[in-house]
Amino acid sequence: MSAKLDCIMIIDDDEPTNFISSLVLEEVNCAEQVLVFENAEKALNHIRRNLIAGNLSQVPQLIFLDINMPRMNGWEFMEAFSQLVAEQQPVIIMLTTSQNPEDKLRAQQISAIASFETKPITPELVHTILETHFHLPTTELPAKLSRTEGSHSHPKSKTSI
Numbered sequence: 001m002s003a004k005l006d007c008i009m010i011i012d013d014d015e016p017t018n019f020i021s022s023l024v025l026e027e028v029n030c031a032e033q034v035l036v037f038e039n040a041e042k043a044l045n046h047i048r049r050n051l052i053a054g055n056l057s058q059v060p061q062l063i064f065l066d067i068n069m070p071r072m073n074g075w076e077f078m079e080a081f082s083q084l085v086a087e088q089q090p091v092i093i094m095l096t097t098s099q100n101p102e103d104k105l106r107a108q109q110i111s112a113i114a115s116f117e118t119k120p121i122t123p124e125l126v127h128t129i130l131e132t133h134f135h136l137p138t139t140e141l142p143a144k145l146s147r148t149e150g151s152h153s154h155p156k157s158k159t160s161i
Helices: 015-028 040-053 074-081 101-108 123-133
Strands: 005-011 031-037 062-065 091-096 113-118 157-160
Touching (some): 005 040, 015 123, 031 040, 040 074, 062 074, 074 091, 091 101, 091 123, 101 113, 113 123
Parallel strands (some): 005 031, 005 062, 031 157, 091 113
């Protein structure tokens, strides 16, 4: 894949899931940087801090969000996240093991949640998200999808926090 998002964020308290998700995103080669947060509060603080600083390359264009996490769950994250003002809202994918139909219905009622998907992340899912939400065909993509003109390319990195 030749087009890349600046930043993708994974918010999930499960370390093995994060490892697999990171491997898939690396295989698909769709982001300059993948940030992994095992704590939704820390993820929210990271986004808030970088929005205030105007450091858009550190603000995710795509977020994979788990529902069931300690301290702040995915629903609480969404409530707090909705208070942030961002010029461009990220695509948020609720990624969960939940089979509860009420969770899916609740996710569908939150306009900021683009879709409700079952773990694990697969290359096919990532390709579908890129095609659907970023309007990028995954066969031949332009050099880099950037949210601002003149933005600089960042070295590919994975950061666990």
